[in-house]
Amino acid sequence: MILTVTLNTALDITYRVPRLTPHASHRVTAVTERPGGKGLNVARVLAALGHEVTVTGFAGGTTGETLRSLLADDAKGGSGHGDPQGRNGAAPKSHNHPEPPTPRSTALTDALIPTSGTTRRTVAVVDGETGDTTQLNEPGPLISSEEWNALLGACRDLLPSASAVALCGSLPPGVPVGAYAHLVRAARAMDVPVLLDTSGAPLRRGIAARPDLIKPNAAELAELTGHHEPLRAVRDARRRGAHGVVASLGADGLLAVTPEGGWRAAPPAPVRGNPTGAGDSAVAALLAGIARGDDWPARLSSAVALSAATVAAPVAGEFDRSTYVELHPRVTVTEVATVPPSAP
Known part of the structure; x- marks a missing residue:
């Protein structure tokens, strides 16, 4: 189980x-809701x-009740995601491009903690003419000390059964x-194994606890380290405590520096579409690779392909199976020189 x-x-x-x-007043042509x-x-993913x-x-x-109802639909196979293995064909098999596991319809378990406050909403307005998105993010609910302690208890109960854990997003x-x-x-x-995907003060504090992996984007990495050159910033992040760093470089792919080495992974060409959720898909691919025991080039090639397939999907945050199958064997992974971190 991945947590x-x-x-x-x-x-x-x-x-x-x-x-x-x-x-101006606008007529909405389509509405979607999802967790x-x-x-x-x-x-x-x-x-x-x-x-x-x-x-x-x-x-x-x-809103929390609606979110949990939609999660239950996802657990029944109703998420509408593309399937990178596919019902009508299989992804290429090789050491560097492992075949994704066969999808199951009951793979998602809800262990969310109830709160007295109301779960926030995010509202995205998509311009059909330009494809541009305007995002409105509500503040999260106030979490009580009792609710926080309940969350800690849930994590203590769940971690022994986990093959990997991802800690993601902002703090309410x-x-x-x-x-x-x-x-x-x-x-x-x-x-x-623990992957941390956050930014700002939570990242600065979290990295000092020495997570196995962090996955910032270029802007988050620059904010953390003060360096705008990606490789220098990644090395600095490791000195601050992260065992491994995978940095998202947008259309240029991923840069990874880990105890096992360093690599750049890039798609064969930029993919047009909506980048919403692409970073989350990359995190999912990295976690899947950790759970399978893949080597780093395999993890990175899968992460780049799945991220690009998310950009190409017609629905933001989902992924396009055919794009994944096409790009996976064509992702280029090259080694980069690394410097050992000086953190204790």
């Missing part, structure tokens, strides 16, 4: 309009890949800024 922790879950609502014009928050996005995944975090109020009000550092230490104490 994902999403402390600031959301109900994601997407409106599509023919054209978004300021100071949101980075860890839930990661879990949904993992379930579509066929992995057993458990989600924990917080959910409350009417009331959760201590060192929350991820606490959870990283809990996972490491149980020898569970």
Whole structure:
């Protein structure tokens, strides 16, 4: 089982309009709702890949009830994701491009903690003419100390059964800024590989607890280290405590520096589309590779292909099976020179 922790879950609502014009009334042509928050996005992709995944975090109020109902639909196979192996064909098999596991329809387990506050909503308005998206993010609910302690208890119960854990996203009000550092230490104490995907102060505090892997984008990495050159920034992040760093470089792919070595992984060409959720798909692929015991080139090639397939998908945050199958064997992975970290 792979565990994902999403402390600031959301109900994601997407409106599509023919054209978004300021100071005007708009007729919405399509509305979609789905469970949101980075860890839930990661879990949904993992379930579509066929992995057993458990989600924990917080959910409350009417939006929390809707979120959990939609999660139950996902557990029954109703997420609408593409399947990278496919019912009508298989992905290429090789050492560097392992075949994804066969999808199952009951791979997602809800272990969310109820809260007295109401789960936030995020509203995305998509301009049908340009494809541009305007995002509105509500604040998360205030989490009480009792609710936070319940979350810690749930993680202590779930971690012994986990092959890997991902700690994802922002922190809601009331959760201590060192929350991820606490959870990283809990996972490491149980020898569970832990991936941290957050930013700002939670990342600065969390990295000091020495997670196995962090996955910032270029902007988050620059904010953390003060360096805008990616390789220099990645090396600095390792000196700050991360055992491994996989940095998202947008259309240029991924840069990874780990105890086993360093690599750049890039798609054969930029993919046009909506990048929403591409980073979460990359995290899912990395976790799947960790769970399978893949080597780093295999993990990175899968992560780049799945991320690109998410950009190409017609629905934001899902992935296009045919794009994944096409790109997976064509991802280029090259070694880069690394410098050992000086952290104790």
